[in-house]
Amino acid sequence: MFELSIALKYLIPRKKHLSVTLIAMMSLAVISLVVWLLLVFLSVTEGMEKTWLKKLTDLNAPLRITPKQAYFSSYYHQVDSISNISNFSSKTLGEKLQTISSDPYDPEEDAEIPSYFPKPDLDDKGSLIDPVKGLFSILMQMQEKHKSLLFQDYEMSGAMLKVQMLRNRSASPFSTGQESMNFLTQVSYLATPPLHPKTLSPLLLTPTAKDINHLFFLASYRMDSFLSDSSPKTSLSTEGFQEKMNYLLKCVEIKTIKTVSPTFRLPLRLLPDNTSFTVYGVFRQDSCLEWFITDTSSKKPLMPLPNGTQYQKGTLHKKEGGSFISYGEKNIPLAKETFFSLDAPLTLRAKVDLTSVSHAFKMADIQIFVQGSIQGKEMKGSIPWADLEIVSFTLENSPLISPPWIHAKSEKEMTLPVGPSQEIGVLLPKAFQENGVLLGDKGYLSYASSTASAFQEMRTPIFVAGFYDPGILSVGNKCLLVPPSITRSINSCNTSFSFDKIALNGFQVWFDNPNNVEKIQKELESRLKEAGLLPYWQVTSFKNYDFAKDLLQQFQSDRYLFSLVGIIILLVACCNIVSFLILLVNDKKKEIAILQSMGASKKSIACIFALCGIAVGILGCALGILAGVITIKNIDTLVRFLSTLQGHDAFLQTFYGSSLPTSLSSSAILFISIATPVLSIIAGLIPAIKACRLHPSSILRSES
């Protein structure tokens, strides 16, 4: 195919055709740039959308089954309010599931059924239809078919949350006596967490070093009457300190610690014998106030000095017999219990001496065996747990220990812990963590209960057992995940938060691929219909959740908008091809005429230039995709660079998550690799038509 060989010849850059080559390079660069930009943008938005959707469906389940009005007006639901067994109160779906008999009414014991009462819905055999157990058995059947299917009943409620934040005002996390108390109050939604590890784990934030430090700090305190309105009494308490420490040290294995500047003093005995170190003395006239030891010998301490003092360099000689510091021509002998100041925090490997815990009454009584290096020399030894901060740690995952945070009770269930004073562990959304709430903080949920004569405020003690990421739902940052027992007791105490009753209680259904939601929904509905239970239940997919519908529709329209914008940008980029090809046609006029004189058809001439256009388009597309792949793989580095450049986070964590998506969107690649060649063909058509309309005779004569 001679057209291809000629097109290739035209595309190879030549010095002689500098202008054409430059324009070709520019077209190539612009197309690559646009393709790169589009690919990265589309991949990131699609990845983010997927992350948001995953969070949405993990937290709220892709499918929800809620009771319809027919359920609430049925005899099955209402009968509880007149039967003694049910304590004359309506039951939640979870409670209904646990009842032995579908009909708790006992004609002998209970009052006569009023005439206005609904008639029982009976099945073919004449027994009462049980919508809850019926639904449960259908879900069980479906679980056998779809192995990944999980379901759980949920309840929602609302209450006022008050968190009491006991904090240490000093720099050292475990120093006591400088504590302050802050409060955080928020009206909150309460919801049941998805308890299967598969759905809950991805949403949970792992405890940070700050959280763990806080837990150890709290161990020194006792908080009395923390349900009262006034400031709770907090007092340093040695009571139960050893038990608390033993318990925490079982749950957390401390790996490394950091010294707290400037309070930490490094004991001389930690330094290895028969070595020497560079030290800096702070001198006022001739007397030395303190000695600094820096982590590297060449560095002077960073600490600013008080007026009238100055640093003087010296050498510490650590000897078994007796250590001394030499500076100038003087030698100062050192006592065994000499301490050195550090100008910067020092990170050390650490292991808590568990035997010291058994007779400790405060943190400083506990000994930690540390290992690390200073000025390139290894040091080790035991130091008391004071002016130290935990940096890294591992959490014990054994189900035998029940740690004070959310943990897996078994492979299939996670559990929220219960504190020693029966306070219940709850999960708070990420926003609370950003507002300074830490793991272990205590507080209460306040709600109103109506009695015969008045409303009475009820308080349920809680503590923070973890944080979760609610994604970008608008209500997410106000939604606490609490055990069903709390929502149940709040809902039964009347409704201080009057929700739509229907939305309060229902079943959530999870499965592996949320894209299958329509299929599963149809199957469930048809099974419910078969069992005659469809009138009682409303099956809603996540696409129709009230709180998510707008967001999902926004995603959809964003996708269309981005694709449209993408096509327009690509079109503009391909316009470069037009100018390149027009220039090429003008440059190659003579050759076109010669080829025509040798019998090349107009089609062939058009084909040559169309091929040039496509080649630039495809090459640009390939280069852009390659650059896109490299960018996406290194997006974190890029984001870090952008953040450094701007001086603040380039991407808000609330929207974009902790890191941007790092996988390429296959649909974006498909879109780009179809759109670019098609648009470059269209762009190449104009110059191609121009080329084949040239008159060979006039060109050959004018060129002679």
Next chain:
Amino acid sequence: MTQPLPLLEAKNLCKTFSGYTPLILLEDVSLTLHPKEAIAIKGKSGSGKSSLLHILGTLDSPTKGTVTFPRAPNLSLEQIRSSHVGFIFQSFHLLEDYTLLENVLMPGKIAKTPPILLKERALELLNQVGLLEKKDLPVKLLSGGEKQRAALARSLCNDPDILFVDEPTGNLDRTNALMVQDLLLECCKKYGKALVLVTHDEDFASLCDKTYHLKDGRLQC
């Protein structure tokens, strides 16, 4: 005895250029070319010789009149240019970015001749014009005479019936001109080609079977 079919028949050709002062270049020109016939067209500069040649060779279309190739009916203009006619121009018009061999191969590639046969033919032609050794040189490195010989080899690549030659020696010195002239006539004889030659050169023209004069747009014997 029936007259053999002519290779080319031009009837009543007219070429006018409309404009502010309309220019009549050709007026009622008719011409018949038989196989192996060599004709020369002479005339002053600007008399329309080259235009007539281009019209005859289908590179240009006449304002009035027809050019037919009775031996190649039903062929498109491109097919005629590709397989029935060959051109040699005064300024060679070789493809500058290609080598000599590639230039000679090009008409064959356009006509989709099988590559093996094509190469064989191109090498034979290059040998004929005495440029076989320079086949891999870029044409821009060749001298004028060599370029014109290369153009001759290229025009013969697809084995055309007619060669249209437009002042082939106009840009060459005397020695090279004679060489090209001899080679052209020799090739036409050897390969049995008809020749339409446009030239100023009386001597060259006199070597052809017929000589025409183009004067005031009319062709005279």
